[in-house]
């Protein structure tokens with residue numbers, strides 16, 4: 500029986516050339532912490548447009564947020580936010596910049612040691628204020644522009660921090676701002692979005708027809724428009740569909756009231772932490788293997804995925820599931836992603852350490868059934884070699 504709350508307070512401002520609207524979206528008189536990454540936002544002129552739209556507001560610029568944003572970097576921004584009494588954060592960038600901005604906002608208001616927020620779930624849920632955040636998205640992938648999660652790198656792990664205070668007040672989604680992305684980042688974004696949908700869809704049926712059909716629709720859009728967005732990198736209409744698909748993939752809509760399995764992500768995060776593999780690319784390795792190893796637990800949904808998303812008509816159900824798994828792998832590979840650990844030079848002897856890291860980080864009962872142990876994660880990794 501479906502039973503859920505649905506909450507999403509983020510206002511989306513979608514379309515071309517809408518940065519000037521920051522002049523009204525950001526509160527008048529705000530003292531703004533402007534957070535950005537390694538330089539793309541400056542290089543391509545977005546920062547100039549943003550600062551112009553902010554007019555006479557006080558702006559404190561904090562650049563240099565790295566991909567897979569680090570706790571220590573965030574804490575330097577927290578010091579600045581406190582010292583300068585900043586009361587609004589504007590993030591210009593992809594998931595890393597937006598996640599960092601969320602964490603900066605929470606940590607600035609938290610009185611204890613902010614790294615507690617990675618381990619102490621009571622401390623996180625007890626938070627009652629953060630610095631409000633607006634975003635200008637430059638990379639469609641994570642859904643961070645419309646969700647309540649921030650993923651921060653700390654002490655050789657990647658830690659999600661879920662708090663409703665993390666929802667941005669608004670996010671500007673201008674697909675044209677993503678035209679400057681290198682191909683690799685577009686690929687990351689397509690695979691990340693695809694994986695977000697699958698983590699919320701490929702579990703077991705609960706009669707959620709709306710969530711299922713929405714999920715299948717987003718997957719089909721990514722299958723159709725993903726390759727086109729690589730072939731036609733400045734086609735606005737194509738990119739606009741990728742941007743909106745990415746946002747809707749992880750803004751709670753398709754996940755409302757349904758079982759979820761974040762195993763591919765958790766195992767992928769360890770690959771990123773240990774080997775520096777991009778988040779999106781890590782999922783191209785973990786997802787096909789999770790499908791194979793968890794095939795019996797996911798059988799009904801795998802078959803539905805085969806029939807509805809790929810239109811596979813094999814009479815034999817096992818053959819249809821086999822074909823759906825291969826088609827998933829082929830899709831990732833067709834985008835140029837590697838789907839095998841060996842492609843990254845990773846060998847069997849390195850896998851037990853990865854499984855140990857999952858245990859050390861507390862990821863010992865993963866999946867929609869909470870029965871996926873580090874031993875099963877190891878089997879998934881071995882299968883991905």
Ligand code: NZQ
Pocket residue numbers: 535536537538539540543564565566567568592593594595596598637638639640641642643646648649650657676677678679680681684687688691749764778779
């Ligand atoms: O740093 P700059 O110079 O800006 O370059 C960035 C960065 O090197 C570049 N880039 C971004 N927009 C660009 C651009 N280059 C040219 N033109 C543009 N318009 O892209 C590179 C990667 O950026 P990043 O923000 O790291 O990528 P992404 O958006 O894929 O974010 C990945 C991070 O999000 C986390 C991941 O774990 C990872 O840390 N995730 C966050 C989630 C969430 N908040 O809900 C969920 C996801 O599953 C994921 O875990």
Ligand code: ZN
Pocket residue numbers: 641691694695764778
């Ligand atoms: Zn992801």
